[in-house]
Every structure is written in structure tokens, then in C-alpha cells.
Amino acid sequence: MEYSNITLSAGDRVATVRLNRPDALNALNPQLLAELAHAAAAVAADQSVKALVVRGEGRGFCAGADLRYFDQVFADLALLPEYVRDLNGALFALESLPIPTIALVHGYALAGGLELMMACDMAIVAEDARIGDQHANFGLIPGGGSTQRLPRRVGMPRAMELLTTGRWLSGTEAVAWGLALRAAPAELLEAELESLLAGLRAKSRVGLGLMKSLARSSQDLPLRDGVALEGATFTHLFATSPHPREGIRAFLEKRQPEF
Helix, strand or coil: CCCCCEEEEEECCEEEEEECCHHHCCCECHHHHHHHHHHHHHHHHCCCCCEEEEEECCCCCECCECHHHHHHHCCCCCHHHHHHHHHHHHHHHHHCCCCCEEEEECCEEECHHHHHHHHCCEEEEECCCEEECCHHHHCCCCCCCHHHHHHHHHCHHHHHHHHHHCCEEEHHHHHHHCCCCEEECHHHHHHHHHHHHHCCCCCCHHHHHHHHHHHHHCCCCCHHHHHHHHHHHHHHHHHHCHHHHHHHHHHHCCCCCCC
């Protein structure tokens, strides 16, 4: 697929998807969603990549769904289920990637932009970013998972405040609420990102993927079932992958492992 609404690049064991509709604050139209899902599949297939960064071109991360496109949908309502399917398909494709994913957020992450941010495992945000769910402001409700992911992230009272009032959080508030990992002045976002990536590049891709999968399963499984799954997965990894042996040998030989 030829990309015109995003760019995809990779280097030094990190892939980067950059939303590339700056004139529309990277609003999510059908073409962008299709390209995003395709890029996620390409990253999943690249065994050299240990992490994915999702970021936005121009003045913001993502202002949400493209309301100009939605204005056209009134003339053909059959387009709406297709959009919702493609939106959630792209978000779940990111969420299920077998590597850590990081949203790098500046400017705005609103409505669908917040949903995109939450589909990533971690977020590094500018202190002055504006983050929230805008659907209530336009007589809408979310279609990309905010009513489901927000309560899991921040608890029901805070989720309900964001969903029903449409108010924005600063990046600093988003960290305090548990929506983001770190906040920094906009000019230091790259340094914060690099600090995080430095801790990921040398890790086992297999181990990273399994830890992500197990951690995400904790949202749905009872504790005992989750711990049992973790133990079984650990045993399988130890018995079948060369990475545990390499990691232990590297420790005993006082060198860095090579994964």
C-alpha cells in the first residue's frame, strides 16, 4: 500500500508511524485508518523492530475523527458501520502488536485521538498538551472504545467526568490520572522518548511480546487464572526459546545478551 495520510519508517530497532494530515490536525478519515492498519501489520511482520512510536505531524497528535467526512455520512448512513469497524480494527491492530507501542503526544489528543493514544501501551505527552474526549460536545458518543478503555485506565468517576463534560486535561494532569506515562516540556519530548526507547532496544522481542500479552490479559482474567497463565507461558518460553539461555549465559559471562 502506498501511504498518503501517514508515514512509516524504521531504524535502530524502532518503527515510527507519523500521522500526516497536519492541515486537519491529523483527523482520522477512512484512508488514514486503512493505512494505519496496514502499517501495524507491516510492523508486526518485521522481526527486527522492538518498539513502535505513534506520533503526529504539525500542530497536534490527533484531533479525532474527521468531522468533515462525517458531514457526508448523513447522505449515506451505510458508511457509518464501515467507519466504526475500520476505526476499531486499526486500534486493535495497534493494541495487539507483539511489541511495546508508545504514543508521543503534543498539541491535541481529542476524542478519536484519545482513543488512539489509549490503544498504545504507553504515552509520553507534552506538559501543555490538550487531552480529552470531545464527543459530548457534538451530541455524539464514542465509537472507538473510550467508554470501555477510559474506566479501565482512570476509574469510573474520572472517566465519567471526561466523557460527559468534554473537558480537556493537560499533559501533566494526564500523567497524574494514569492516562500517560511521562510529561515533559514540548521541546524535551524527543529526549524523553529516547530515554524510554534506550531501555527497549536491546531486549528480546519474544519476551517483550509475551509480557505485553500477559499484562493486557490481566484486565480480563481473575488473578489466579492470570498467574497460572503467566506461569505456563514462562515454562513454555524457557523450554522452547533460545533467549532465556542466551540471557542467563550473558549474565554469567558478564556481557550484554544478544537477542
